[in-house]
Amino acid sequence: MAVKLGPNRYGKAQTRLVHVVKDGPVHHIKDVNVSTSLSGDMEAVHLTGDNAAVLPTDTQKNTVYAFAGKHGIGQIEEFALLLAGHFAGAQPSIHHARVEIEEYAWRREGPHSFAREGGEVRTCVVHRDRDGRASVVSGLKDLVLLNSTGSEFHGYAVDEYTTLPPAADRVLATAVEARWRHTGGTSSYGSSYERVRRCLVEAFTGTYSRSLQQTLYAMGERVLATCEEICEVRLALPNKHHIAVDLSPFGLANDNEVFFAADRPYGLIEGSVLREDAPDAGFAWE
Amino acid sequence: MAVKLGPNRYGKAQTRLVHVVKDGPVHHIKDVNVSTSLSGDMEAVHLTGDNAAVLPTDTQKNTVYAFAGKHGIGQIEEFALLLAGHFAGAQPSIHHARVEIEEYAWRREGPHSFAREGGEVRTCVVHRDRDGRASVVSGLKDLVLLNSTGSEFHGYAVDEYTTLPPAADRVLATAVEARWRHTGGTSSYGSSYERVRRCLVEAFTGTYSRSLQQTLYAMGERVLATCEEICEVRLALPNKHHIAVDLSPFGLANDNEVFFAADRPYGLIEGSVLREDAPDAGFAWE
Amino acid sequence: MAVKLGPNRYGKAQTRLVHVVKDGPVHHIKDVNVSTSLSGDMEAVHLTGDNAAVLPTDTQKNTVYAFAGKHGIGQIEEFALLLAGHFAGAQPSIHHARVEIEEYAWRREGPHSFAREGGEVRTCVVHRDRDGRASVVSGLKDLVLLNSTGSEFHGYAVDEYTTLPPAADRVLATAVEARWRHTGGTSSYGSSYERVRRCLVEAFTGTYSRSLQQTLYAMGERVLATCEEICEVRLALPNKHHIAVDLSPFGLANDNEVFFAADRPYGLIEGSVLREDAPDAGFAWE
Amino acid sequence: MAVKLGPNRYGKAQTRLVHVVKDGPVHHIKDVNVSTSLSGDMEAVHLTGDNAAVLPTDTQKNTVYAFAGKHGIGQIEEFALLLAGHFAGAQPSIHHARVEIEEYAWRREGPHSFAREGGEVRTCVVHRDRDGRASVVSGLKDLVLLNSTGSEFHGYAVDEYTTLPPAADRVLATAVEARWRHTGGTSSYGSSYERVRRCLVEAFTGTYSRSLQQTLYAMGERVLATCEEICEVRLALPNKHHIAVDLSPFGLANDNEVFFAADRPYGLIEGSVLREDAPDAGFAWE
Known part of the structure; x- marks a missing residue:
């Protein structure tokens, strides 16, 4: 039997790091x-x-903490690029590094006091190899959006297993997971993130929707139309079903006002929107 | 062998309900x-x-949806009182009802568009019995607060298992779980909630802390000093340890800037603060 | 304003401890x-x-590890009693200790190899005060049981919100959370646990059920009839609804064969079964 | 701006299905x-x-339930192939179907009574397109294994961020996530699963380990040496760190007996082992 090693990688997952920057009595937190x-x-x-x-993965963890102490964190994409650049050249045996970061937002409550925002989580995945190639994918997850009207669903294919009635008006809700690929180096990852996030929210809330697919495409298109630095957007949108409860047994109407928010199963719409001339993705999405 | 039935209750847990109120094109959501x-x-x-x-618990669920359709939800304490009052008299065999509600906050993004806030969850537990007695406990959970300085811990008891060094400066972080008992009927549960929440945050952030117990007491005391309608506050405060990483092996100082945010184990401080003349709690905390 | 401190306690939660006992090449794990x-x-x-x-809670954590090293763990109730006895007398200021332990089971796969069982978790809560009073509550949770027949539900109270049809045959499934109070010191907590566990399973599977309440009582009664060392059993039984799917639109019968296993909402039946002459519980359930 | 739609798919996620097969009074459950x-x-x-x-995804859900009623489930790979074959030809617009199934195991406790096993979850991912191409990947996850000795870690690369001391004896623990690709149609997916599972457990427990990578490769190699029907194995092995507690401050030795079981961070070793002549994977891993 001839057997070989295929693609592989190893590292330290989920190193939890809180960094405090002190500007006199005013502190900042990452x-x-x-x-x-x-x-x-x-x-x-x-x-x-x-x-x-x-x-060793223990050394990788130490490096994360030491780099935070030495360089601070700044935008997560920058910190990831710094770490990946270090690791890709750290040893002759290491050719490639992938760094993934999640960032949790905090709201200021005082000079050195903070409350954690519980909404979306900002993310990035950065690759660098020792030949100098690099890729940056930014993203967010757990951004839960809901339109209480402005959504229809009908005109779909019908077969012997169809029971769903067409809907002329429904709640449309999702928990956005979005990742977007930067064409090259982006000058300000922070403002880029805010711009993309605003596009996603505005396209979701502003699109009169005939399907969640249509909304997905509108979200990706809006990002690409607005953000020159982005060449591709990938979205995973669970359809968080809100089912209007039949109140007629109790002599009550329900004009799309009372809903059961279901857990499972849920629709899941996944898709990519990209520029015609987007450069090859290489290892960016791995 | 003589065996008997002890205390018991039964019901429907976690009926997920989203209610949309339509004010022309402007919608509101609960x-x-x-x-x-x-x-x-x-x-x-x-x-x-x-x-x-x-x-049956199925009927209880139906009633929750029907009452939302008939009466709307309003403040969760009011909706819980309405439901509990109904159930406590619904059948000759039913003497007592307990209704617990969690509320998830949404932020407006458009006339009929919303983004879910991910921070604290508002809670209440209401009891009513068929003799007319009632109790209301309001609360919140998952309110994560952090002071990056202004906290010490020293002067504690020492024994043969002590290894902790005294701390002159540390991060203090917690996920507040607070519940507070109303003395009687409160005229506005919404503004009362906002008042209590603000007291909790301000006492946490504004207290120079020598122990999390001291902070806990300050939080409860602040609520009682500010909110006449409340007679007792119960708090459970996990001490979410942020451990300063030793960067000296890498030739770096760490002046409380780089922290490992630990998951487990964690300290857990639980306590009640109440008025000297608080009325008997009865079944309020059950 | 006169305000006072009410009931309070503090400690270290969730100290994760794995203890290996070496009997030559054969190891045992807790x-x-x-x-x-x-x-x-x-x-x-x-x-x-x-x-x-x-x-400090840090010292409490150290003590847990040191006691494991010094004494081993044995049955969790014994380890909890040992720790609680130590803490209740550890300082003049400490009057009372509560120790809660969860135990995760592992299956042997070799002399020093193990696979984690993923089923129920064994639990205990022990109290001791410095006057020598003590209590022991043992338990389990996450024991998921299902009867695919042998369960009915009908003859219930009906009101204007009733839509549930009576069921002559249904799936009955639950995730047992059970806790039981020992009357005094129990000579063998290990064999007692096995006995109680077997009673719970056999009463669930062996009871022809007209309601989950009936099954709950049968489970508690079986424990008390079999285990002289136990004086009270408390059970929380979620009714994990399995809803027969209507296949008639597809020209198919469904004779209780195809089910949707729902997440939420779920019924929740809670109750206590105890001996007529059970001694006062004191602080046992706190 | 020229923008286009990239790869996309949509469907119904997490349709929870319990199927009871009745053999007279003896029932079987999936x-x-x-x-x-x-x-x-x-x-x-x-x-x-x-x-x-x-x-619509609702129709996909209906089809899952209807197919369970019509055909039963059998081995999950077979049920997935049946569903994927149906969907890939269900409409002229549908060219390709992916079906993923998780299976939760139950232990018999009586003729119609079961207790859920909580250990590993069996998985599969099946693809079919309308041209008749198909792929089958089987797998498992959450199989938690631990060796309390027989593991070293030393001789690794050292840099300025290294603090880890070499280990001559350590606990090695992981939660196996494994997926394996079938070369073609496999005659018995059930017995194949059992064979692969046994290989994984035996290679983990039987390998004297100098690194988790070595163990990973041994696990994949064992599967390929034993199971002719499999051409590739992919493994993700978190290194669930068990850190020996320093008991010396308490005058106690700790000869790898008392461990802190850490949550985060954790090592993560990912790799593939495959036959030299494995056919092209096509869409199998998507």
């Missing part, structure tokens, strides 16, 4: 969750347990 | 999770399976 | 989650931040 | 979670909201 993955000449460790090529 | 529990003459059903005394 | 809470003369720390009476 | 995704001519729905090509 709260992130960093996952690093390295790959390279890893035949020996897999086949014989020879660890000479392995930069 | 998103709640309702749990009802009834008790009364339940010997027969337990001992023989005779269901004559049982108002 | 995997537990320990939460300790202390109470006593805690006025000063709450009112002024004076920590002299406080045995 | 408990699954089915997610379906379709793709094809979906330009119009994205660009204009024209739903003519869309087979």
Whole structure:
């Protein structure tokens, strides 16, 4: 039997890091969750347990904390690029680094006091290899949006298993998971993020929707029309079903006012919107 | 062997209800999770399976939806009182009702568009019995607060298992779970909630803390000093440990700037603050 | 305004501890989650931040690990009693200790190899005060049981909100959460646990059920009839609804064969079964 | 601006289905979670909201239940192939179907009584397109394994951020997530699953490990050496760190007996092992 090692990577997942920047009595806070993955000449460790090529995951964790102390964090994409650049050249055996960061937002409540925002989580995935190639994907997740009207669903294909009645008016709700690829280096990841986020929200709320697919495309298109630095948007939109409760047994009308918010099952619409001339994605989405 | 039935209750847990109120093109939304529990003459059903005394949990769920359609929701305490009053007299066999509601906040993004706030969840537990007695406990949970300085911890008892060094400056962070008991009927549960919430946040952020217990007491005291309608506050404050990372192996100082945010274990401080003349709690906390 | 401190306690929650006992090449493993809470003369720390009476939660954690090293764990009730006895006398200011333990089961796969069982979690809550009073409550949770027939539900009270049709045959499923109080010291907590667990399963599976309340009582009664060392059983049984899917639109019958397993809402039946002569519970259930 | 629709799919996620097969008084149970995704001519729905090509996710859910009623479930791979085959030809606009199933195991407790096993979850992902191409990936997740000795870690690369001491003896624990690709049609998916599962457990427990990578490769290699029907194995192995607690401050030794089981961060080792002559994977892993 001839067997071989295929694609592989290893790293430290979910290093929880809170960084406080002190501007006299006024403090600033960054709260992130960093996952690093390295790959390279890893035949020996897999086949014989020879660890000479392995930069331990414990060292990766230490590096995350040390880099925060040395450089601060700034925008998560920048911190990820810094870490990935370091790791991709850290050892002759390491050829490639992937760094994924989640950021949790906090609201100021005083000079050194904060309350955690519980809404969407900002994300990024950065790749760098030792030849200098790099990619940056930014994103967000858990952004829960709802339109209480302005959504229809009808005219769909019908077969012997169809029971769904057409809907002329329905609630449309989702928890947006969006990731977008930067064409090259973006000068300000912070303002870019705010711009993309606003596009996503405005396209969702502003689109009169005949299907969640249509809304998905409108969201991606809006981002690309507004943000020159982005070449591709990938969206995963669960259809969080809100089912109007039949109140007629109780002599009551329900003009789309009383809903059961269902957990499972849920629709799931996934799609990508990209520029015609988007450069090849390479390893960006891995 | 002589065995008997002890305290018991039954009901429908976690009825998810979204209610949309339409003011022309402008919609308003209430998103709640309702749990009802009834008790009364339940010997027969337990001992023989005779269901004559049982108002099914399915009917309880229907009633929640029907009441939302008929009366709207308003403040969750009011909706809970309405439901509990109905159930406590719904059948001769039902003597007592407990209604618990969680409310999830949404932020307006358009006339009929909303984004879910992810921060604290507003809660209430209401009891009513068929003799007219009632209690209202309001609350919140998952309010995550952090002071990046202004907290010490030293002067504690020491024994043979002590290794903790005293701290002259530390991060203090918690996820507030607070419940507060209303003395009687409160005229405006909405403004009362906002007042209590503000007291909790301000006492946490404004207290120079020598222990989380001191902060807990300050939070409860502030509520009672400010809110005449409240007679008791119960708090559960996890001490979400932020551990300063030792960066000295890397030649770096760490002046309380780089922290590991730990998951488990965590400190847990629980306590009640109440008025000297608080009326007996009865079943309020059950 | 006269305000006072009410009931309070503090401690370290969820200290995760794995203990390996080595019998030559054959190892044994105990995997537990320990939460300790202390109470006593805690006025000063709450009112002024004076920590002299406080045995830090960090020290409590250290003690858990040190006691595991010194004494091993054995049955969780015994380890909890040992810890609680230590803490209740650890400082003049500490009057009372509560120790809660969860235990996760592992299945042997080799002399020093194990696979985690994912079923029910064994639990206990132990109290001890410095006057020597003690209580032991054992328990389990997440024991998911299902009868695919042998369950009816009809003859219930009907009102204007009733739509549920009577069921002559239904699936009955629950996730058992059970806690039981020992009358005094029990000689073998391990065999007692196995006995109680078997009673719970056999009473659930062996009872022809007209309501989940009836099943609950049968489960408690079976434990008390079989286990002399137990004086009270408390059960919380969610009714995990399995809803037969209407397949008639597709020309198919569904003789209770195809079910939608719903998440929320769910019924929740809670009750206690106890001996007529059960001693006063004191602080056992706190 | 020229923008286009990229890869997309849509479907119903997490249709929870319990199927009871009745063999006289003896019942059998299958408990699954089915997610379906379709793709094809979906330009119009994205660009204009024209739903003519869309087979609604509600219909997909109905089909899952109807097929369970009509055909039973059998092995999850077979049920997924049946569903995918139906969907891939259900409408002219649908070209491709992906079906993912999770199966939860139950243990018999009586003729019609069951207790849910809480261990690993069996999984599969099946693809079929309308041209007849198909792929089957089977798998499992949440299989938690632990060796209390027989694991070292040393000889690794060292840099300025290294603080980890070499380990001559450590606990090695992981939660196995494994997926394996079938070369073609497999005659018995049930016995194949059991064979693969046994290989994974035996290779983990039987490998004297110098790194988790070595163990990962051994697990994949064992599967391929034993199971002719499999051509590729992909593994994701979190390194669930068990950190020996320093008991020396308490005058106690800790010979790898007392461990803190950490939550985060954790190592994460991901890799693929495949036959030299494995056929092209096509869409199998999507």
